[in-house]
Amino acid sequence: MERPAYLLEFEKPLRELEKQLDSLHQQSLENNLDMSAELAAVETKLDATKREIYSHLTPWQRVQVARHPKRPYALDYISALCTDFLELHGDRQFKDDLALIGGTAFFGDRAVMIIAHQKGRDTKENILRNFGMPQPEGYRKALRLMKLAEKFNLPVLCFVDTPGAYPGV
Numbered sequence: 001m002e003r004p005a006y007l008l009e010f011e012k013p014l015r016e017l018e019k020q021l022d023s024l025h026q027q028s029l030e031n032n033l034d035m036s037a038e039l040a041a042v043e044t045k046l047d048a049t050k051r052e053i054y055s056h057l058t059p060w061q062r063v064q065v066a067r068h069p070k071r072p073y074a075l076d077y078i079s080a081l082c083t084d085f086l087e088l089h090g091d092r093q094f095k096d097d098l099a100l101i102g103g104t105a106f107f108g109d110r111a112v113m114i115i116a117h118q119k120g121r122d123t124k125e126n127i128l129r130n131f132g133m134p135q136p137e138g139y140r141k142a143l144r145l146m147k148l149a150e151k152f153n154l155p156v157l158c159f160v161d162t163p164g165a166y167p168g169v
Contacts (some may be wrong), residue, residue, distance in 0.1 A: 008065070010061055014050060043052055073121075081145060083105065086104050091144060092140075097137045098118070101114075102115040102141060112156070113157070114159070116158065126132065
């Protein structure tokens, strides 16, 4: 089980329970013992603690969760919610803006057009995607995709996650 390397202060009780769960699982494997009852009890306690912590967050803690560096980004949501995503590139005037992604997909059994901001997971990808800040060619690409959706009568799903437009010239 992969544990996030970055945890917030209010998530410390979860870290302790996850460590306990990992150690029980490791003991079960090493000693070839059936510890399913103990594992289930710790998992139940972990789920209850998660529900308790996340249902009573302060406004600042909600901001911290929203800004969490390990949170899912647009491509993660698209792959979880949609099938057959076909990314379309370029604004047909200048170039492709990688900060904005867009294309067609199926949401359930309905064809949709998706337009989303995409940030990078590491520094190299963040620079490639301009830290999720679209440039004019990104807005032209979004407009082109919206017109395409209108032409084919497709609903548009938008995922917005940006610090703002690129502040350069």
